[in-house]
Structure formats: C-alpha cells, structure tokens
Amino acid sequence: MFIIKSVVGKLWMTIIGLVAVVLLILGFFLFRYIDTSFPNVSNQEENLLRLANKIASEASAHHNDNPYFEALSELLETQDSGMKLLERGAISMDEPLFMAGDKMIKLKEVLKPEELEAAFAGETIRKRFSVSMNPWHGGYVYVAMPLYIEGQAEPYSVMIVYQSMQSVEDTQVYVKRLFALVSLMGFLLTTFFAFFLITRITKPLTELKKAADSIIYGQYDKRVPPVSNDEIGELTQTFNLMADRLQGTIKDLNHEKQNLASVLHSMEDAVISFDPEGNIIFINPHGEMMMEDWNGLDWDEQEEDAMAPYKGHIPDPLRQLFNEVVKETKGISSRLHVKNGVWSVVMAPLYSEEQVRGVVAVIRDVTEExxxxxxxxxxxxxxxxxxxxxxxxxxxxxxxxxxxxxxxxxxxxxxxxxxxxxxxxxxxxxxxxxxxxxMENGHMEMNLREVNIMELIQRVQRKFLVLSKDQGIRLETDLRCHDLVLRSADEDRLEQVLTNLLDNAIRHSSEGSTITLRCDKAEYMKASAVRIQIEDEGEGIPPDALPYIFERFYKADKARTRGAAGGTGLGLAIVKNIVDAHRGTISATSTVGQGTTFSILLPTES
Known part of the structure; x- marks a missing residue:
C-alpha cells in the first residue's frame, strides 16, 4: 500500500497502465488483421479440394505416367504437402503415406477401411487429423478422391492429397504467440526501465523531502546537492536558496528575539503578557519579583480565599484594567495603590489578524516618585x-x-x-x-580636622544650661568617651547637629523633665566609632511619623505651632545631611508620652 501512495508507485503504475493499454489495443487490431487477412483452415480445405479436383481432371490423361505423378508429388512437398496414389487390389492398411517429423504416418492412421472403400466407390472424403510429435504443429488436412479413366465408370485408383495446417492455422497461432511473448518481454522491460527511471527522478525528491524534514526539526543548515541541470536540479537549487534565506531569517529573528529578551530582562519596569483568559504567557524578572510580592500579600479580608490561587494568573489589582482593555480594545494608563506602594500601569491589547490575542502590561513602581x-x-x-x-x-x-x-x-x-x-x-x-x-547638591563646605568628642559635647552643654534652667529642665551628661577623637571631622558642623537636636529636645520637653547627653564607644561598619545619644522625656513621636522626621518641614504633630523664636522646620533635615557627610548614621526611637532618643554613630577613622 505504501508504494501505491508514493510518487514512485503512482508514476510507475501510470506508465505500466499506459503501456498495457497500448499493447492491448495493438494486439486487438493485430489479431483482427491476422484473422481477416491470413487464410484459415476452411480456405485451406477448399484450396486443397480444388487442387485435388484439378489433378483428378488431368489424371485420366496420365494414368500410366508415373514420372508425372512423381513430379507433382515433389512439387507439393515444397508447399508442405504431398500426394499418394492407392491402386485397387494392391492396398495394405499398413502402407506408409508420409513422414511427419520423425514419425511415419501409415494409411490406417488416416483412413478407416470403410472410408477407403467409400473412396473406391466414388466418394470424395475430406478430413483432418493431427499428430503429437511437434507441439507447434497443428495437424494435417487431406482429401481422398477417386481417379477415373475416361470411359470407365469405376475409379481405377484413389488419390490422397494432404497438406500441413501449420502453414495456415499454426502460422496464425505462432504469430499470436510470438506477439504475446514480445509484448510480455516489452512489458517487463518497460516496467524495469520505468521503475529505474522513476527512481532516478524521485531520488532527488526524496532527498529534498529529507532535507525539508530536517528543517522542520530545526536543522536549518541542511542542503541538497544538485544532481542534474533539469527541472529537478532547478528545484534543488531553489530549495537550497529558500533554505539559505530561511536560515538567515530565523537567525535574524533569533537575534531580534534575544535583543528583545535582553531589553525586557534589563528593564527596571515589570513587563507581563497575558492571554485573553488572563493567564500569564510572558513575564520578565522584575515582573516575577513583583508578582511574588503581590501574591504574598493579603488582599481584602473578604477576598482572601479567592485571591490565593492567582499565581500564574492575572493578580486582582490588574483584573479591572485587564477587563477594560479586552472590552474596549484600546490601551489604558492608570495608577494603582497596592498596600503602601504606588504603581504606574500601562496596558495595551495585542492583536492577531485584527483580533485581540492578549494584553501586555508595563508596570513601574512610582512609590518614590x-x-x-x-x-x-x-x-x-x-x-x-x-x-x-x-x-x-x-x-x-x-x-x-x-x-x-x-x-x-x-x-x-x-x-x-x-x-x-x-x-x-x-x-x-x-x-x-x-x-x-x-548639602543635598554635594556642595557642603567642610573644615576637616581632629575633633575631641568629649570637649565638643561639654561645650554644647554649657551653651544650653541657662536656657534649660529657665525652662525648668535638667540637662545631664553621661560621657564615656574621654579618649575618643574623630580623625577627620568638621567641629562646627557637628556642633550645629548637637545644637539642633538639643533645641528640639528643650522645645518639646515639659517643665521638670530631664534631657541626657550620652557618649560611648561603638562599632559601625566593622570599624571603631563613637555613639552620641540625646534622650529627652518629652511628648514623643508617633510610630507612623518616625520614618519621615528627617524630611524638610515635616511635623510629627500637625497641631504643633512654633513661636516667634521657634525653628524653621529644616533642622533635622540639615542634621541628617551633616551626619551623612561624615559617613555616619542617625536614627531615632520614641514612645509617645515618654520621650525620644536620637542616636548618632560617627566613625573615628573617616
């Protein structure tokens, strides 16, 4: 079945069928011509009968002329025929008539005694008989005719004239058999050469198919060497040219794909692509981190169970925008507030043959902005x-x-x-x-030199003693930094830091409270450092305000007002910039109603 379905089988069956039809038509007309144009057995019998009558009509004039009959017999033998005269009274049924191949044909094999008597009685007998010595020999036809002498009523002899039917019917059969044999040989040779020729034609096609299969599986460097200059050779060259261009196109596409992937992976924005059902089909690394953060959040208490399985699916904050983009088939820009973060979202539909096949979202964290x-x-x-x-x-x-x-x-x-x-x-x-x-632009002027921390703190304390006493506030020190020296620091700027912090502490402390200045050794960034703490017993700072106290003009207590000699609202922002310029850090801890502690860490070697 496979060869019938293949090109080789189809071409082979077509050629064989065409040759068979041609041979059948040719054989039909040839056999028809043989049957109508060649003499048949009936014609041969009629001719033999006419010949016998002709000889019999002239026999009365030559009844004693043996050389005449011998000459006739020799002449008939040249036509694969013969003649035999049988005299009355001198006849034996075992008398030989003629040789058929290697076999001697006797009279009793041709005529029966009663037929012979009928012939001597004046009856003409016409019969056929066959011999089996030669399979190609179709047999003989003979005529037994009585011979008369003029003036006598009874025949004096019986003449048997015979002729081989091979010259007539056997010739037809022989020609037909020969045509059939030649047709069979021609059919077989045609089959062989057609199969051979078709195989030669289809072999390059098979190689092309194998090369095409290799290209299907990604082997784009597969080529087929041309084997001829005909149409198949041109097809092979065209295929190789197509493969070269396809390989180049695939290479360019892969290059563009790699470039696009590199761009998407290096983007700080999250890029996510969804199919029409909202399933994620592409996501870059920043998008994966964002999805992990969002999937780890607890949404509204009522929807907590419903949002849990959205891993690999569109998250809840983007669902409404996604539905709008799919419905309206146009891009949408919006900002989302997810917990404490703010995200800028740009969504646009992806088209395929004028149909939306998905949505791409570019998400940027704009919390800081x-x-x-x-x-x-x-x-x-x-x-x-x-x-x-x-x-x-x-x-x-x-x-x-x-x-x-x-x-x-x-x-x-x-x-x-x-x-x-x-x-x-x-x-x-x-x-x-x-x-x-x-300071924020990096243009702070610093006068760097060695600074004795203990002397600096004592000087600032003396400066605020009178003010604190007038406010009814105790100003105490706890100094454990007698030998601590900053190798490279701006003493005036550090004094400005302590002045601002003490001014804030006094302003927000009530009468009878205590402000303590502490100083001791510490370690910062795996190096020796000094820790300075200013602790008050004032009203304190709310926990939600602590992260923002070092920002400009930020007020932890929105109802708090400043007097005419109050601060400008920039003191803590300036303090943080000065500490950062000394490669240190400042932090604050506070309990509402109990007080606030500011801690400064400054490296001694900077």
Missing amino acids: TRLEKLRTDFVANVSHELRTPLSMLQGYSEALVDDIAASPEERKELAQVIHDESLRMGRLVKDLLDLAR
Missing part, C-alpha cells in the same frame, strides 16, 4: 506658610508705624522689635534653605 512629588508639594506649602506669617507681621507692624498707630515711643520701639525679630526669623529660614540646598 510619588513620595518626592508629595514632598515637593509639601515643601512649597510649608515654605509659603513659614514665609507668610513673618511677612504678614512685617506688613502689619510696619503699616502701624507708618500710620502712627503707636502713640508712645515705647509702643513704636515694641513694634520695631517685632519687625526686627520676624526679619531675623526669615533670615534664618532662608539661610537654612540655602544650607540644605548646598
């Missing part, structure tokens, strides 16, 4: 607020002086003092803003 934007907004609002109050006071009191509202010199002096204090406050605010801007 959002926080910075909020800080910028708050900074502008805070600066405006901090400047608006002194400006309003400057404007009001100056108008009072201009309008002579103050009646006495003491009142005018008091108004002038207020104007002076507010201008100093504005000056401090501007100075702190400029200092903070320079």
Whole structure:
C-alpha cells in the first residue's frame, strides 16, 4: 500500500497502465488483421479440394505416367504437402503415406477401411487429423478422391492429397504467440526501465523531502546537492536558496528575539503578557519579583480565599484594567495603590489578524516618585506658610508705624522689635534653605580636622544650661568617651547637629523633665566609632511619623505651632545631611508620652 501512495508507485503504475493499454489495443487490431487477412483452415480445405479436383481432371490423361505423378508429388512437398496414389487390389492398411517429423504416418492412421472403400466407390472424403510429435504443429488436412479413366465408370485408383495446417492455422497461432511473448518481454522491460527511471527522478525528491524534514526539526543548515541541470536540479537549487534565506531569517529573528529578551530582562519596569483568559504567557524578572510580592500579600479580608490561587494568573489589582482593555480594545494608563506602594500601569491589547490575542502590561513602581512629588508639594506649602506669617507681621507692624498707630515711643520701639525679630526669623529660614540646598547638591563646605568628642559635647552643654534652667529642665551628661577623637571631622558642623537636636529636645520637653547627653564607644561598619545619644522625656513621636522626621518641614504633630523664636522646620533635615557627610548614621526611637532618643554613630577613622 505504501508504494501505491508514493510518487514512485503512482508514476510507475501510470506508465505500466499506459503501456498495457497500448499493447492491448495493438494486439486487438493485430489479431483482427491476422484473422481477416491470413487464410484459415476452411480456405485451406477448399484450396486443397480444388487442387485435388484439378489433378483428378488431368489424371485420366496420365494414368500410366508415373514420372508425372512423381513430379507433382515433389512439387507439393515444397508447399508442405504431398500426394499418394492407392491402386485397387494392391492396398495394405499398413502402407506408409508420409513422414511427419520423425514419425511415419501409415494409411490406417488416416483412413478407416470403410472410408477407403467409400473412396473406391466414388466418394470424395475430406478430413483432418493431427499428430503429437511437434507441439507447434497443428495437424494435417487431406482429401481422398477417386481417379477415373475416361470411359470407365469405376475409379481405377484413389488419390490422397494432404497438406500441413501449420502453414495456415499454426502460422496464425505462432504469430499470436510470438506477439504475446514480445509484448510480455516489452512489458517487463518497460516496467524495469520505468521503475529505474522513476527512481532516478524521485531520488532527488526524496532527498529534498529529507532535507525539508530536517528543517522542520530545526536543522536549518541542511542542503541538497544538485544532481542534474533539469527541472529537478532547478528545484534543488531553489530549495537550497529558500533554505539559505530561511536560515538567515530565523537567525535574524533569533537575534531580534534575544535583543528583545535582553531589553525586557534589563528593564527596571515589570513587563507581563497575558492571554485573553488572563493567564500569564510572558513575564520578565522584575515582573516575577513583583508578582511574588503581590501574591504574598493579603488582599481584602473578604477576598482572601479567592485571591490565593492567582499565581500564574492575572493578580486582582490588574483584573479591572485587564477587563477594560479586552472590552474596549484600546490601551489604558492608570495608577494603582497596592498596600503602601504606588504603581504606574500601562496596558495595551495585542492583536492577531485584527483580533485581540492578549494584553501586555508595563508596570513601574512610582512609590518614590510619588513620595518626592508629595514632598515637593509639601515643601512649597510649608515654605509659603513659614514665609507668610513673618511677612504678614512685617506688613502689619510696619503699616502701624507708618500710620502712627503707636502713640508712645515705647509702643513704636515694641513694634520695631517685632519687625526686627520676624526679619531675623526669615533670615534664618532662608539661610537654612540655602544650607540644605548646598548639602543635598554635594556642595557642603567642610573644615576637616581632629575633633575631641568629649570637649565638643561639654561645650554644647554649657551653651544650653541657662536656657534649660529657665525652662525648668535638667540637662545631664553621661560621657564615656574621654579618649575618643574623630580623625577627620568638621567641629562646627557637628556642633550645629548637637545644637539642633538639643533645641528640639528643650522645645518639646515639659517643665521638670530631664534631657541626657550620652557618649560611648561603638562599632559601625566593622570599624571603631563613637555613639552620641540625646534622650529627652518629652511628648514623643508617633510610630507612623518616625520614618519621615528627617524630611524638610515635616511635623510629627500637625497641631504643633512654633513661636516667634521657634525653628524653621529644616533642622533635622540639615542634621541628617551633616551626619551623612561624615559617613555616619542617625536614627531615632520614641514612645509617645515618654520621650525620644536620637542616636548618632560617627566613625573615628573617616
């Protein structure tokens, strides 16, 4: 069945069928021609009968002329025929008539005694008989005819004229058999050469098929050597050219795919591709980390069980956007708030033949950008607020002086003092803003030298003793850093740090409380360091506000107000920048209603 389904089998069966049909048609017309054009046995019998009548008509004139009959017999033998005369009274049934091959044919094998008597009685007998000595010999036909002498009523002799049927019927059979044999040989040779030729034709096609199968399995370097210059050779060259271009195209596609994969893997944004059902079909490393974080979160309590199996599937925060993109078939941009983070999401549909075959989402963590934007907004609002109050006071009191509202010199002096204090406050605010801007831009001027920590702390303590006593606050020290020296530090900047921290502590501590300055040895970044702590017993800082206290203008207590001599709201931000410039760190711990402790770690070798 396989060879019938193959090209070789189909071509072979076509050629063999065509040859068979041609031979059948040719044989039909040939046999028809033989049957109609060649003489048959009946014609041969008629001719033999006419010949016998002709001889019999002339026998009366030559009845005693033996040489005549011998000459006739010899002449008939040349035509595969013969003649025998039988005399009455001198006849024996064992008398030989003629030789058929190696066998002698006797009279009794041709005529029966009663037939012979009938012939002598004047009857003409026409019969056939066959011999089996030669399989190709079809037998003989003979005529037994009586011979008369003119004037006599009874025949004096019986003449037997015979002729081999091989010259007639056997010739037809022989020609037909010969044609059949030649046709069979021609059919077999045609089959052989057709199969051989078709195999030669289809062998390159088989090689092309094998090469195509190899290309299917990714062996794009497979080629077929041309074996001829005909159409098959041109097909082979075209196939090789196609394979070269396909290999080049695949190489370019793989190169582009690798480039795209490299770009997607190196992107800081999360890139996720979904199918129409919301299953993830592609995700880059940042997307995997984001999905792990999101899958580890607990969503709304009522949907906790439903969100658990979304691993490998679209997460709940993106589901609404996904459904909108699939429904509207257009891109959507939005921002999502997931727990404490803010994410910018851009979703766009993926098309295949004008149908949406999926959705691609680019997700970026914009939590820090959002926080910075909020800080910028708050900074502008805070600066405006901090400047608006002194400006309003400057404007009001100056108008009072201009309008002579103050009646006495003491009142005018008091108004002038207020104007002076507010201008100093504005000056401090501007100075702190400029200092903070320079620090954050890396333009802080540092005068580095050796600094004795104990002497620095004692000097700052003496500076605040009078102020703390006036507020009814005890200012104590616990110094365990007698021999600690910072090898490279700016003493004035560190004094500014301690001054700001002590000023905040005194401002937010109540009467009768204690502020303690501590100093001891510590280790920071696997190196020797000094730890400075300022501990107060003030109102404390709420836990949710602690991460933001070092930001500009941040107020832990939104109801807290500053007096005329209060701070600018930039002190802790300046403190952190100075500590960072000394390669140290500052932190704060606080309990609401019990107090706050600021801890500073400064490396001694920096």
